Amino acid sequence: MNKLTIIIFGASGDLTKRKLMPALYSLFYNNRLDKEFIVIGISRTSFTDETYRDYIRQELNQFLDATVLNEELINKFINHLYYETMDPTTVEGYFRLSDRLSQFNGCDDFGNYLFYLATPPSLYSIIPLFLKDVGLNTKHSRIIVEKPFGYDLQSALELNRIYESVFEEHQIFRIDHFLGKETAQNLLAFRFANGVFEPLWNRNYIDYIEITAVENIGIADRGGFYDHVGALRDMVQNHLIQLVALTAMEPPALFNADTFRNEVVKVYNSLTPLEHVDFEEHIVRGQYTAEYNKKGYREEKGISPDSRTETYIAMRLEISNWRWSGVPFYIRTGKQMPTKVTEIVVHFKETPHQMFHCDKGKCPRANKLILRLQPNEGIVLRIGLKVPGAGFEIKDVTMAFDYNQLGGIPSGDAYARLIDDCIQNDSTLFTRSDAVEASWKFFDPILEYWKSHPDSPLHGYPVGTWGPLQSENMMHEHHAEWTNPCKNLIDTDKYCEL
């Protein structure tokens, strides 16, 4: 096989400088790239090879983790970079690209190409067709496509059709960087490498599950992009639903790309369809509003003053199978929340009989397990124990494990891990076409409903709060409430002090 050639479309963009180049450098640093690899950056902004190298050198100094900064190695890495100024929407540039690849690889060109699409999603349907036109879709090539893969079910089906007409499914890597995170993978280890929890992991012992992925920033400069997307497409249809799958899936018989992804798709196909759901009760959407000196969403740059794009969504899902029937999954995501956190909270059922008296109105509470994916990655189990002294006062205490305790092992970057997997042709942690379709099939009715009911509620919530009150009400029917975590790992069960 001739040398690995990584071709990044969108090479002048934010994702390339903040994530992709640092990830490639990290692979280089760890000797994960073969000696003669080449990276060719492509975008319309005019650079020469030299000026592009200077630009990336500067950005690496800004975005690399201090622990891996090494000037000599950065210079060596930079020497593998090249640049081609081209407009990816016309065929001319692809002929030039093809010539350049032949120059690099000579007559031994087996087409060991890795294309990375880090462009606006509108180009995802165009670039593969041009690659095919000039014969760059070789049998050894692979293509990584950023999210969002599709805008709704129809567009996702169309995109899949285009990709399948250019590449084989095993060459297509639909990336969701959530799955590249160590802590997401640890969820699988936690569930399937331990015998203790799995027997409890079902409707007999679990009352309800919460999944939260929120952040304490707004849309920054990405208004033009975000206003056409919103929280459902940006976070729920891909990231949150992946977390639902990891939490709810059956253990695969073997751990490989097919068996793992088969189980993911089974979860998506078991979600109780939304057709018969009261949308306004089960799905709460919100938009952040101004507070103190913080702008509301409609005041942000690039956002229309009457925009109805949701920056928050909470919803109740159910899974119709023997393991989960009757156990609600409450999921939520939002911008401008009090903190940035991604976590899964498993609420176990109360003991069938309470033999201890409640003391001053405080009764022993049900056990709760918190799996924190970011930040302060760790696991907390809440249990009730006796307070020393007379009587039997039961107090909630926590057993906490912090991933830092594993000590000395850097948690690794999600992009580096996933690019490495792609180079090794391992697609386990990438989304398969049937999963994309199953997920859109489930969520499409929400988009349809919002479109056909333009007056359906969009609740305001002030910047820095936990979203609309209606999302609390949504859980009351199950006597449930959201766990609103503070910044530290130990759950306080209270609203955070800001």
Ligand SMILES: NC(=O)c1ccc[n+]([C@@H]2O[C@H](COP(=O)([O-])OP(=O)(O)OC[C@H]3O[C@@H](n4cnc5c(N)ncnc54)[C@H](OP(=O)(O)O)[C@@H]3O)[C@@H](O)[C@H]2O)c1
């Ligand atoms: N940034 C992130 O953290 C992040 C995270 C997850 C997913 N993503 C996804 O990754 C993709 C890239 O995101 P980004 O934040 O890097 O975007 P960005 O900063 O706007 O960069 C877009 C890139 O595409 C190029 N481009 C080529 N043709 C274009 C055209 N016709 N119109 C506009 N740009 C064109 C731009 O360069 P020229 O203008 O020089 O051609 C630029 O290099 C998006 O699909 C996004 O959803 C981004």
